[in-house]
Amino acid sequence: MTPAAPGQPLAILVFRIMTTRLGIDARQIARTTRLPAPPATAGTGLHYFHERVPFAMAVETYQAPAILYPATGLGVTGGLIVDQLEQLQTLDSRSIRRLPRWLNPPHRPHPCWGIAMQDDGLILLMDLAKVLCPGPSLSQ
């Protein structure tokens, strides 16, 4: 995922897993569906976010789950289950910083391509294609 040109606005769909705020470039998302309860995933092609990008602490359950479906042409299929979906936010690309080098070794690129610095905290910007790409999750 490449950041927008400096000064260019970037539409980001923001969600939370526990207290961490994460975002995905809206151009990578075809549609979203909000759900009343956490769904079963076996054989559905759906993946919970924390199963693809593990958290250091245990993620018990999702309070307000939603599914993000990837845009066609992204090269991945299926759906990503996230939690506490917020509204679309427009970010100034100048507020986006890179992940520090220790957290992003070159041989194992992290799906977080940048961190947006907002007045109310940081948003980790994730590449939906890398999160959903087939194969083992980041922890394996």
Place this chain on the structure above:
Amino acid sequence: MSDQTAQAYEQLIHAAELARDREQIVDVDEETEQLVVFKLADQLFAMPGRYVRELIPTGDIVHVPGTSPLFLGVIPVRGDIVSVLDLARLLGMPPSTIAAARTRSGRILMVAREEMNTGMLVDAVTDIIDAPGSAIQPQLSTLDPQLARLADGQLLFNGQPTPILNVASLFQTLQEACA
């Protein structure tokens, strides 16, 4: 007491006073090294001050999922994003948590050497001292091997042996762990 005995006694006292004075003389030309003394799990450590750019309150550390457990997360520092290392875990001590980091005394040491830099979480900064070279001793051979690899001598701070961490070794270990 004879005069001779009294004279010998006087000489002895004078020699003892001279010896005592000599012990109190401080060598003002002796080189000193600035050391940041800090606590981790009630244990004292020191780090050369020339590598510590600043000390900042822990604030809100944001966890980055899917990264090495050696890192607690990231923090914004004056318009930039800096990683925060769990120094306790790197030293083989019980790991810290972001929740525990939010104590009043907790601090992040902003450590930089050559091209490398990171924040390092400590429980409290105890002191910043100018230690004379003579106060820095070789580390004890009984020091925990994992810690011994990352330390470079020790300081007697308030009578307590305090390992001085070697910043180059810390970064090298980090590089190996993250490779």
